[in-house]
Amino acid sequence: MKKIGIIGGTTPESTCYYYQNYIKISREKFGPFTFPELIIYSINFKEFQNNPRGWEGRTEILINAAKALxxxxxxxxxxxxxxPHIVFPQVQKAVNVQMVSIIDALIEEMRHRGVKKVLLLGTKTTMTADFYKNALKEAGFEVIVPNExxxxRVDGIIFSELSFENLESKPYLVELVEKYARENGIEGVILGCTELPLAIKPGDVSVEVFDTAAIHMRKLIELAAE
Known part of the structure; x- marks a missing residue:
């Protein structure tokens, strides 16, 4: 099997969630004791988040991590x-091995489930920037984001609560999804931040739940096994 490299630390909690899915999915696919080799490079989130050079500096951090892996x-x-997938093309260009996009893995899963209209939740950058929405729209999906x-509120919950495993605002997030199901007819919700699955799980809401972290990890394991 191919060796998987993960750039983690954005945030550490999301990296732990990836590792939990790595264990769960590997056992489902290979049995209790077989796992693809895995290397994690966990960056310093404070240096990443508060980088004085903005996305130029963050991209450099991600490229250095990818090269180390x-x-x-x-x-x-x-x-x-x-x-961080806002700079995925730049990071991929800097290394000679295959990088696996969380957005590409998500699109594949959405097509598999037959969903067309979705609500995108995530950090403020993910919800407002074009990189995520445009990729989904170009793939044929209708994408709705919350109001300003x-x-x-969602961005604050992610960084002030979920990043510390505080689930106090789970009822708000669940009701937000249900509001868009009632008023806009969404068929699914994209958990476009890897902290969000801590609060929203399948069965919590009446629409399909797309756990991007789990979808991404499953795709990595499938590719590793080829």
Whole structure:
């Protein structure tokens, strides 16, 4: 099997969630004791989040992490967060091994489930920037994002609560999804931040739940097994 490399630390909690899915999915696919080799490079989230050079500096951090994983022998590389995919093309260009996009894996899963109209939740950057929405629209999906006030609230919940495993605002997030199901006819919700599955799980809401972290990890394991 191919060796998987993960750029983690954005946030550490999301990286832990990736690792939990790595264990769960590997056992489902291979049995209780077989796992693809996995290397995790966990960056310093404070240096990433508060970088004085903005996305230029963050991209440099991600590229350095990807190159370190390549030197360590990784044959597949992924970033264990949605928002950093805003610079996915630049990071992929900097290494010679295959990188696996969380957005590409999500699109494949959405097509498999036959969903067309979805609500996108995530960080403020993920919900407002074009990189995520445009990729989904170009793939044929109708994408709705919350209003400005809701975007600020969801972003705050992610960084102030879920990043510390605080689930106090779970009822708000569940009701937000149900509001868009009632009023806009969404068929699914994209958990476009890898902290969100801590609060929203299948069965919590009346629409399809797309756990991007789990979908991404499953795709990595499938590719590793080829």
């Amino acid at each position: 390549e030197r360590a022998g990784a044959e597949l590389i992924a970033m264990s967060a949605n928002t 006030e809701e975007i600020e």
